[in-house]
Amino acid sequence: MGPVLTTNARVMCVHGGQVTLAPRQGAVTAAGAPVLRETDLIGAPIVGCAQPPTVSSKPCTTVVAVLPGGSAPTVSVGGLPAHVASLSGITDGVPPGTVMVVSPGQTTVVA
Template sequence: MSGKLLHVNATVICPHGAQATAVPAQGRVLVAGQAVTSTADLYTVTGCPFTVAGKPQPCVTIRWVLPSARIRVNGSPALPQSATGLCQSAEQIPQGPPVVTVVQQRAEGV
């Protein structure tokens, strides 16, 4: 599994189209002048419209389950564009995989 490395300003959305934002745990490892993200970072989702039987069940976080196998950022696995994650509701109910649409084009990892 390889791909371009995610950074804090990469465009990541939940399966329902809401924007996810990375809160970086580190600021030393940069790509294109922006902090590289890893499993240590908190990804929050805002504005998810998803409901189940009339009850709002919005995606609120992303948990990355299959990050880079080889690249580490301050000891935590880095997130390539091909990383697998799960968007979760506030009750930790899986809502589907996040979609990575825009990343930097210079650094690639496995």
């Protein structure tokens, strides 16, 4: 599956906006940073999206969904699957944008 994501990860929208990572747990860490798990990215703010606001477009401001394949079915944190580097998702941009992992934040723990 790939490296487990931590709060040190870089997750960005397709237009260059940075997803603000805020885990809902802090007990499980990898390389000193909390591990991200399912539900941690839903609703996460996006800062700096370069999509211009027009009559037919809007910048990405929030992650609205995470697509299947972005979590490790065999690694759980507090009862929820951990996110991994293959994560991708959808934003609230118009047209909808995507988010992708640029860096997992650590490479020691692999699911």
